[in-house]
Amino acid sequence: MKRALKLGIGPKLFMAIFSTCMLVIIIMHWGVRLSFEHGFVDYIRKGNEQRLTLLSDALADQYEQHGNWDFLRNNDRLIFSILRSLEQNPGSGNLLPPHGWRTQFWIIDQQYKVLSGPRSPVPPEGTRRNITTSNGKVVGWVIGSPAERLTRSTDINFDQQQRRTSWIIVGFTALMAALATWLMARGLLAPVKRLVDGTHHLAAGDFATRVEVGSSDELGQLARDFNQLASSLEKNESNRRAFMADISHELRTPLAILRGELEAMQDGVRKLTPEAISSLQSEVVVLTKLVDDLHQLSLSDAGALAYRKQAVDLVHLLEVAAGSFGERYRSRQLTLQLTLPAEAPSFGDPDRLMQLFTNLLENSLRYTDAGGQVRLTMKNLGDSWQLCFADSAPGVDPAHQARLFERFFRTESSRNRASGGSGLGLAICKNIAEAHGGSISADLSDLGGLQITLNLPYVPH
Known part of the structure; x- marks a missing residue:
């Protein structure tokens, strides 16, 4: 057939x-x-x-x-x-x-x-x-x-001559029309052909592909959108590879420690004592925390986190979160100072907002030297609430501040995982803030450390 x-x-x-x-x-x-x-x-x-x-x-x-x-x-x-x-x-x-x-x-x-x-x-x-x-x-x-x-x-010949001349003109015009149509079709389809070839390269995994933008019309806009899509895919692929490398790196160390400890016990080099079990347990806690953070981050990236938004009072949530950290802050001789208004009405998920505030307070607790202070202030900007989490030394290099919300990024390689966490906390905070229509940024603190500025919408009751 x-x-x-x-x-x-x-x-x-x-x-x-x-x-x-x-x-x-x-x-x-x-x-x-x-x-x-x-x-x-x-x-x-x-x-x-x-x-x-x-x-x-x-x-x-x-x-x-x-x-x-x-x-x-x-x-x-x-x-x-x-x-x-x-x-x-x-x-x-x-x-x-x-x-x-x-x-x-x-x-x-x-x-x-x-x-x-x-x-x-x-x-x-x-x-x-x-x-x-x-x-x-x-x-x-x-x-x-x-x-x-x-x-x-003579009359008949004149009429026949006019007929012949007319058909000759028609034939010549048809040839010219065919030539002009071919050139026009070729010119119109040139950017489409470039887009088709670029799409084939993109589908084959060549995310560095770009197409030439030759006009400012709809096809030109389509070419610009294609280049933007290719750039986004290239960036996402680069982030994916870096993410997978970071995950493997984060998992390799606690797994290596666990394997070394277990092999030492199996060979009789190390005895099965409560201290050894505690060491193994600490590594398991690190792995559990890392897996939980990865799960939370993947859900927030995919938009799968359940947000049950309602009218909330940000002041109440902050006071509850700060109260849960009171004993831990005192154990490290850190002073937690709150400067909050009487109330701060907004609209959001109280559980996710509590997770956001907890992660920020945890971040200040981990990265503030003993004997320092942490200051939490809030003020009304008219259409939003501005929350500032400022802590004392040590500070963060200004070149690194923009990368604090990247996954697995740490400002100091000497910080171990037990004190430095998984490196995903601030990335999760950014996703939660953006899901509530807000924003988050990092800057130097006047206390000598880091200041995290959080903006959330102001929604009166």
Whole structure:
């Protein structure tokens, strides 16, 4: 079974434009031919009517001179003489069209007998002119054949020449239309072909592919959108590889420690003591925390975290979160200072917001030297609440502040996982803040450490 021939968009576009051009050319050719033929026949008709009128007047004068039609019977030479005199001297200012008589004519008397004319029958639809004497008596008629019946070879040849010329023009115009259509289709499809080739490269995994933007129209906008998509895919692929490398690196160390500890116990190098079990347990806690954070981050990235938003008071949530950290802050000799308004109405998920505040307080607890202080302030900016979590030394290099919300990023490689966490806390905070229509950023603190600025919408109750 033969497969049907599939035409690409190029041939389809060519056929569409070329068919439209041919339709316009044929309609114009038909209209011009119709106009020419009607105009040509009308030109001949008017000329013959004028000649028939002059001939009837000349015959009326001859009839009055002779008193009957005997002078005309079998006297074709007289007819030719009259015709020649009319052509050479139309008289009375009557201007005849050039080239003489166009159609056949007949002269008949009162009894409808043909006095002069061709042997063919008199056409009933012919043009008729009365031969009227000076006293108003009709003594005969001059009848001309319809103008549509061209009899002279020059007229027929002229009409045929016009037909041939018209079709030659149509053929030449069709060739020019085909050439122009091919160039137009090729030019229009060039950016589409570039996009198709770029899409194939992109589908094959070549995310560095870019297409040339050659115009500012819709195709140009499509090319710019394609380049932006390719750039996003390239960035996402780079982040994915870095993410997988970071995950493997984060998992490798606690797993290596666990494996080393277990092999030492198995070989008898280390005894199974409560201290050894505690060491293994701490590594398991690190792995559990890392897996939980990865799960939370993947859910927030995919938008799968359940947000049950309602009217909330941010002050109440902050006080509850700060109260849960009171003992831990005192154990590290850290001072936690709160400067909050009486209430801060907003709209959000209280559980996720509590997770956000807990992660930020945990971050300050981990990275603030003992004996320092942490200050939490809030103020109303009109359409949002601004929360500042500022802590004392150590600070963060300004070059690293923008990367604090990246996954697995740590400002100091010396911080171990037990104190530094998984490196995902701030990334989760960013996703939660953005899910609530807010924003989060990092800057230097006037206390000598880091300041995390959080903006959340102000929604009055």
